[in-house]
Amino acid sequence: MLTSRPRWPALLFILGLALLLTALLRDLHFGNAPMQVGQAINGVAAHETGAANVVASVLLAYRGLDTLGELAILFAAATGAGLVLGIAFRNGNGEAQAKTNTEPPAGFILRKGADLMFPFLLILGAYVILHGHLTPGGGFQGGAILAAAFFVPQLARPSSPFNERTAHWVEALAGASFVLIGIAGLAGAGWFLAPLLGTGSVGELLSAGSIPLLQLAIGLKVGSELAGLMIALHGPKET
């Protein structure tokens, strides 16, 4: 990859960037937040939203619309990656190259490890999603764990079943239910993604209003989306 071409433009660019960043950092004192929003939210989040995890309350209550945008970005990225990389590559003769069939079968440790890990990964993913409003974690992290749980068996046994149609339905319904919860808030309280169902008592599993429902929707959507993408990229594909 490394060429002997002179890299003066890159060096100049790095120097300029360093100058810019030092000029910015000179006026910023380490550890002093210039804005007061964080302290304000820290003070009122627990009793306004009922979520013991302040990060979840910011993600899904104060900034729920941004999270919806994040989901849309992830969806667009996964769609683009699946579109570009999911097609079978063809050589000059127009026949698909069989490069996915040349790999050796998975070894003993991978197969047994995948069997062992699968239920534990499912439980961990469900725990991280459902306790997102109480402990660190939430829909995105738990969804990634769920996606890994469904991908590891595919890695061990490429022929093991994975119903892509079901995954697509789960993804679509979860994404739609996020928007529907938002519209229900619009109808009930007057603005999109308004908290519903009351806050409950802070620290209990069934509390924080609609935040656990939103976490569940995000987790299912991210999990099925990433699992579908990885399995589409992994398996040999006929077009």
Add this chain to the structure above:
Amino acid sequence: MIMAWVALACVVTMLVAGVLVLTQRKLIGAIAAASVVSVALSVLLVVLRAPDVALAEAAVGAGLSSVLLALAVRRVGAVDSKEDT
């Protein structure tokens, strides 16, 4: 003070692994080094008391993105090339 040493070890690991990403000849090795950067970063985030971000970094940065990169490298057929182009 033990936390400061853990943070220092994380930063040094990240820097070394980051340089390794650039100097690795094989793409799979570079992806593994990038994954090491993410693991060290997630430990650093735990030390900095941001467990939410640490979970996301460990699950997405170290796990899924490395798998996606490796799958993409295999998909475009760059994994078996012996010579560097």
